[in-house]
Amino acid sequence: MLGSIIGLLILIGVESHEIASHQMARVLPEERLGSACPVELNYGPQCICDFWSYETYNIYCNASSPAELDTIQQTFDQTPIVGHYEVKISLTAPMSIPANMFSSKTAAFITFECRGDGVKLGTIDPQAFIASAGKTSAFQIMSCDLTEFDFAFLAQLRVLETIRIADCTLTTMARMPLMPHMRMIELYSPTGLREWYDPAQTPFLDTIIINAAKDTDQDTMETIVDTLLYYTNSLLRLYLVNLGLTRIPPTTRNFTSLNTIDFSENQISTLPSGSLAFTSTLNSLWLGNMPLQNIEPDAFQGNYRAALVYMVFGKLTTFPRETYELLLEQMIYASGSIDIYGNPIVCDDCHLGWLINEKRYLLTRVSGTCANGTSFDQLDSQAYDTRCQKSIGLFTKASSLLVILVLLLHLL
Numbered sequence: 001m002l003g004s005i006i007g008l009l010i011l012i013g014v015e016s017h018e019i020a021s022h023q024m025a026r027v028l029p030e031e032r033l034g035s036a037c038p039v040e041l042n043y044g045p046q047c048i049c050d051f052w053s054y055e056t057y058n059i060y061c062n063a064s065s066p067a068e069l070d071t072i073q074q075t076f077d078q079t080p081i082v083g084h085y086e087v088k089i090s091l092t093a094p095m096s097i098p099a100n101m102f103s104s105k106t107a108a109f110i111t112f113e114c115r116g117d118g119v120k121l122g123t124i125d126p127q128a129f130i131a132s133a134g135k136t137s138a139f140q141i142m143s144c145d146l147t148e149f150d151f152a153f154l155a156q157l158r159v160l161e162t163i164r165i166a167d168c169t170l171t172t173m174a175r176m177p178l179m180p181h182m183r184m185i186e187l188y189s190p191t192g193l194r195e196w197y198d199p200a201q202t203p204f205l206d207t208i209i210i211n212a213a214k215d216t217d218q219d220t221m222e223t224i225v226d227t228l229l230y231y232t233n234s235l236l237r238l239y240l241v242n243l244g245l246t247r248i249p250p251t252t253r254n255f256t257s258l259n260t261i262d263f264s265e266n267q268i269s270t271l272p273s274g275s276l277a278f279t280s281t282l283n284s285l286w287l288g289n290m291p292l293q294n295i296e297p298d299a300f301q302g303n304y305r306a307a308l309v310y311m312v313f314g315k316l317t318t319f320p321r322e323t324y325e326l327l328l329e330q331m332i333y334a335s336g337s338i339d340i341y342g343n344p345i346v347c348d349d350c351h352l353g354w355l356i357n358e359k360r361y362l363l364t365r366v367s368g369t370c371a372n373g374t375s376f377d378q379l380d381s382q383a384y385d386t387r388c389q390k391s392i393g394l395f396t397k398a399s400s401l402l403v404i405l406v407l408l409l410h411l412l
Helices: 002-027 066-078 152-156 218-231 250-254 321-331 353-358 360-365 381-411
Strands: 047-052 056-063 083-091 095-097 106-114 121-124 138-142 162-166 184-188 207-211 237-241 260-262 276-281 284-286 300-303 308-310 337-339
Touching: 056 066, 066 095, 207 218, 218 237, 218 250, 250 276, 300 321, 321 337, 321 353, 321 360, 353 360, 353 381
Parallel strands: 056 083, 083 106, 095 121, 106 138, 138 162, 162 184, 184 207, 207 237, 237 260, 260 284, 276 300, 284 308, 308 337
Antiparallel strands: 047 056
8 A cells, every 4th residue: 555655645746847858958958058057056947958068057948928928037137147248038029128137247248039929028117137237249130020019228338349130020120329430230031121220320330241131132232332332431241141141232342341242143144344343352252152254355444453252152153364364363463363263264274374374373263173073273284375376276277267258259
């Protein structure tokens, strides 16, 4: 009898443990990147704590209701750890963020993630992170509906340098407060972007990344780039990646301090003359992974002496002298180079003769392969010259025969 009772108690205990474990699995985040924090640092039931070296603490929380958000707030109030590196809160239902969300605690990097279709991030109280105002340098929002979202709360974060918005519905960024410390804005896969904010609100911005915007057409992107002319003399890095662009936005040529420009993964097939006539001194220009098949003479204009020009995995079939010779001549005196790896360059004709034979020294500034996989610098100069001379001889002979034929026809 006693054994049966003990067995029953054990069974109940096991079932209770399984139920509790299931509930914890429901509310706790999935990520665990570092080691578990010491057991005395209990961030449950809504959060887990990861511990990294140099006393770095990352906290990951889930909330499906305002009540659970209150629990998270109480957790931060009770923890003895004041400074955290990252705090990430995942929301599975629409809700607003109250004042003093982290109590008196701080985080260098704050992330809010929405899980589920159309979860809307509500109003974030202007005092939500007031204790962290002098510590938070990066803020991220992921997978949320930010339609008509008010970014005014960011004004409290007086040392904020980076905003990252990923996979969000974001039609306008107009409600952006003054943030003099802001240096970088990153937009990854925004849906419906139509309007930028007043650039004067982030007067010292030096890096802008817009990647894979959905439902944003060429004209809208060009209007946004026009807005960015506020940073004509200060913007250093501009990434306009995977936006469906079919041409280079002309305004990009007006920025005088840009050192990095990225147009990768767009739908540009032709670069007309002057389209890459930048007024700044470039360090890198990215034109890879798109259907680029034609670059007109004088497309590249400006100072490319130290520029790394990446045109990898395109559809270029030729490397003509009139397009590249002057560009490479610039680069030979500095550290610039051209990378056209992965393009189906035809090397069994004679159009590369100027590079392989006449100006082979420029090959040190080109990383390219033929359609058959042969590297440019492996092309044999003598064999190439012999083949081309033979082709020239055949062409000359054919031309002579044609002239004779024309004369005979004229005499007849």
